[in-house]
Amino acid sequence: MAQKKSANSDIFDVARAAGVSISTVSRVLNHPNLVKPDTRKRIEDAIKATGYIRNRAAQMMHGRRSGTIGLVVPTIDHTIFAELIQVFSEAVEEQGFSLILATHGYDLEREYQLLRKLLEHRVDGVALIGFEHLDETYGVLESQNTPAVTMWNYASDTRIPCVGASNISAGAMAAEHLMDLGHKEIALIISSAGGNDRAADRLHGARKAMKNRGITPIAEVSTQYSVSAAKRDCLSVLETQKPTAILCGNDVIGIGAMYAAARIGLSVPKDVSIMGIGDFKGSDETEPALSTVRLPAREIGQRAAKTLGRLIAGQTDVPATWQCDVRLLPRGSTAKHEL
Amino acid sequence: MAQKKSANSDIFDVARAAGVSISTVSRVLNHPNLVKPDTRKRIEDAIKATGYIRNRAAQMMHGRRSGTIGLVVPTIDHTIFAELIQVFSEAVEEQGFSLILATHGYDLEREYQLLRKLLEHRVDGVALIGFEHLDETYGVLESQNTPAVTMWNYASDTRIPCVGASNISAGAMAAEHLMDLGHKEIALIISSAGGNDRAADRLHGARKAMKNRGITPIAEVSTQYSVSAAKRDCLSVLETQKPTAILCGNDVIGIGAMYAAARIGLSVPKDVSIMGIGDFKGSDETEPALSTVRLPAREIGQRAAKTLGRLIAGQTDVPATWQCDVRLLPRGSTAKHEL
DNA sequence: ATAATTTATGAAAACGTTTGCAAAACTATT
DNA sequence: AATAGTTTTGCAAACGTTTTCATAAATTAT
Structure with a gap:
């Protein structure tokens, strides 16, 4: 008893x-x-x-590690982050760590404060999303020499190790696909949350790819990360700009765009092609299935957890950057532009 | 410096x-x-x-609380849990706690082990999902007298305080709605994850409501929690049983059912009515919008965090059970049955 | 200027572990 | 039966804080 x-x-x-x-x-x-x-x-x-x-706290006093890893994300309830967090959490638990999770809601100052709190708990390692962080954030990680990784974005020169995919490539790949299909009247609809370098990168990649072929977007609209907001904003773009294709900053927007098209009686992909980015859960189940560029959330989460584990174990042969490939998934929502 | x-x-x-x-x-x-x-x-x-x-660990040695709250969930990447976790996490952070999150993948033994690990960290409180837990799980919470709440399900007699909605009512409410519309040929499609008393409760509620009116489900099929699995399984039900209405255990299944209907050329709601449960993000954006019963995730998460905070603070006037209302949301996917 | 307060600081104990070292209890060897 | 070696156990220090109590310094009142 x-x-x-x-x-x-x-x-x-x-x-x-x-x-x-x-x-x-x-x-x-x-x-x-x-x-x-x-x-x-x-x-x-x-x-x-x-x-x-x-009592872990007492053990810690003896130099035992805390056995915790901190993860700070903008939000949990975006499909794609939920997937990433799930995978990361599993991978981290498998290595025997507990996960301390915090959400900053795209507020970088808040992110810094949350990180400090994690450091008070003496987390053995920290994972963040993307590269856009306060200078203090990088600084405190360095001065406390706490192992850290960045997930989701990729860049070859980073202040802390990263595991991610290139959102620039993703944006470019999506644009290429539409242009390959003969589209010239392309509208860009991206999500606008501040402190979000992913959306900016995708936009940037798409713009650059288009510029390379001498095509200018006929519209650039920013919207919220929600099906309903996207639907509303796409509606007006479809009505006023008459694009032959819409490149959406992520799959949620893509789905909103498909509903918007349905609403005003445009058939996808015959009248308008719709392209997403992300390959969220369910994107392949829409009718027609959404063409998109896959951002490999599972691979990123797993790899990041492994990298962090190695960093914590003091291994020195840990690659500082790891690029996961994005992949074009042409599906039913895009088709050749008919003249 | x-x-x-x-x-x-x-x-x-x-x-x-x-x-x-x-x-x-x-x-x-x-x-x-x-x-x-x-x-x-x-x-x-x-x-x-x-x-x-x-160093929190050192402070703890003096009787300071750890400032952490543990949350153990089946999984993160089901829309509805993501929403719940997000809200809970925010509410908990607002009270100055850090959140330690663990996922058990519907394995109750694993849940118990994860809980023990949380207790090693001396979390100040714990939140779990639903009532289905190992006896050891309840036991250890009691013997360590760690404040705990259960989220999501509601019952009036519980071993630990709960904040939730009645899945039985939700199931019944969904069934009532279909019967009110004149449907008699109703198929039940529910998700089957083991260690999931929510699905069982909804099924139970639906069955009971139907029995009260002397109606027997023409089919009871279990499927996975995924649009594609649901689509596949609904397809066969629609083809073989010809129901006039499908009652789905959750909105994801509901969406799968709508695609299935579309696939075989049945028009919703004219040829078949489709009813979900949950009111997930995006359920009101489908075409037609999915009729459903709302399970108030935000309210539950917030309330549970507040309850747990009070329990931790040693307040004694904390209600041991808290029921959040479910609400019928009739939308476009259900309609009167035409003879 | 001195005594009586008040304010500011430091010394040391306590919290719950782990571990190096030393002692005690066995075992094996002669 | 005594010695050497091995296994098992206990003592006490250390980890990084907070806080009580005592003392020193500054202030106020005489």
């Missing part, structure tokens, strides 16, 4: 119950083979009887 | 840098008004100079 004492039982309670010293109890927990099987059994029983649970 | 010493600086480093004792440094941090403005300034400068960050 677990005891009902008001305070939680500690190693002394166990020692008392087993009639040994606390050293021996500690040894059962940490180096079981150093203690006589007989005594060990007695102590293990005492542990059960007292309901003793080790 | 933050110092680059190999080990992180501690309170002694600060004391040395400021030429005072560690007691005074500690006082600056905890009771600033007890120290001479002059000295305080000097110490604050030293803190900046050394890059000192308080």
